[in-house]
Amino acid sequence: MTLPARLRLTAATVLALTLSACSGGAAPADDTNGAIAVAMQFPPRSAYAFDADDGALLMTLGVAETLTTVDPSAQPAPGLATAWEQTADPKVWRFTLREGVTFHDGSPQTADAVVTALTHISTVTAPPRAVRDIGLTVTADGTNAVLIGTAAVDPVLPLRMSSGNLGILAPSAYAPGRQPTVTRTATGPYVLASVNGADSAVLERNDAYWGAKPAASTVTVRYVTDPQSRALALQSGDVQFAEGLPHAATGPVRAAGGEVTAYPAARTVELLLNQSAKPFDDLRVRQAVTAAIDRPTLAARVLRGAAAPAADLFGTAVPWGVRTPPPGADPAKAKDLLTQAGYGPDKPLTVRLWTFPNRPEMPVLATAVQSMLGEAGVKVEVTVGDYAAQEPKVLAGDFDMFLNSRSYLSDFADAASVLTSDYTCEGSYNIDHFCSAEFDSLVASLATTTDVTARQKVFTEAAAMLTDQAVGVMIVHPNNTAGTRGVTGFTPDPLGVRPVLPQLKPAG
Incomplete structure (x- = not known):
């Protein structure tokens, strides 16, 4: 054109x-x-x-640092702190600070400096998600260690401290009544x-x-x-x-x-299915939609390799994600499941699919999904609209299908937050309106699971349960790209x- x-x-x-x-x-x-x-x-x-989430940007730039970081296995690793352990009080962790660290203004990193930084960020009007509503307290333990406590036992506090929004700045960065100064004050x-x-x-x-x-x-x-x-x-x-x-x-x-490098991102494009109303309160209909969608084709041809087909909620960006690609479409299976659920030529199924244009791949994927479901006999009416206007309706269950793009890590490398908010019965972002006592019990076990490897096993089990129950269709995992x-x-x-x-x- x-x-x-x-x-x-x-x-x-x-x-x-x-x-x-x-x-x-x-x-x-x-x-x-x-x-x-x-x-x-x-x-x-x-x-x-x-x-305001700019701390993660400062970490990417190499300006700011946090007490911990994360290794490729998503385990906590030393940062400005070299060691950590729970104290006799399981709600309190002791972090030993790295020696020889100086801020960009020339002042040394001390326990008091860390107390000032973390106390400030945890007490602002809208604290970052990593420390919001957990009752964080920080006190010095001598000159080279800090005690960090929470209102309830927090088994992932060392991982939480890797959040980019918890960077440590020099005491000179903080003054009453103004935003901390980040120019020449980090480490x-x-x-x-x-x-x-x-x-x-x-x-x-x-x-x-x-x-x-x-x-x-x-x-x-x-x-x-x-x-x-x-x-x-x-x-x-x-x-x-x-x-x-x-x-x-x-x-x-x-x-x-x-050179251009493409690599996995911790994000999933998911076709959310409203289980609080017909037709998606029927597992067979959800399974039919899953069978009708050719996820490998969506990734390879529709998005031209800019994403990987999603076999479950988690992809290869995290160590607990599924590595086996999902199958292609099976229209015959989809039609059979729809027939079992009472739909067919004499009673065709028509559903609404909503999405938004903020991410350019979303309308393209919606059109492709519409075509694939049509092959299975499902008529799909697509609406591309403003997300802010759509969100209250989808949260209230006033929709059929919603194509969404969601990061499954919230500020640090642990999936408990997204599993809780998006899939438990009382989850604040449970757009699927999925509710399972068994799933809630599994996710609740994370509250007392300290070992990171054991937590990752729970994440895998939770994702498998979502797949078995056809809780939405995990479509693709978009790739990140970088060029040099x-x-x-x-x-x-x-x-x-x-x-x-x-x-x-x-x-x-």
């Missing part, structure tokens, strides 16, 4: 401005200073405020030296960092929300790293000498906790 001249001019103008911003005088990757430029897809939401391998609103930032290497120093001396961070503009900036060499590249850009980026040109060292992290920018090494 050819765009009108006015729209072509507008698009060209926007692209030119974006690329100009991306170049911004940044030194090329082989500059003697080792300076690089990067294009990130999500700008800070609220001036890098930790209570990471990069110093946040200057900020240009939500458009860009400049990072400088922290030569006093306690761990391995990053290779690039300076990083110019550009926030470029348009995926095609990020790809073009990488192709042209204006940036050496870009995240969130569209699938169509893979070939051009590689042709320009770059002129830098090496990028290692994908499906869990999204490893700092990205300190890995990058300028070529030459």
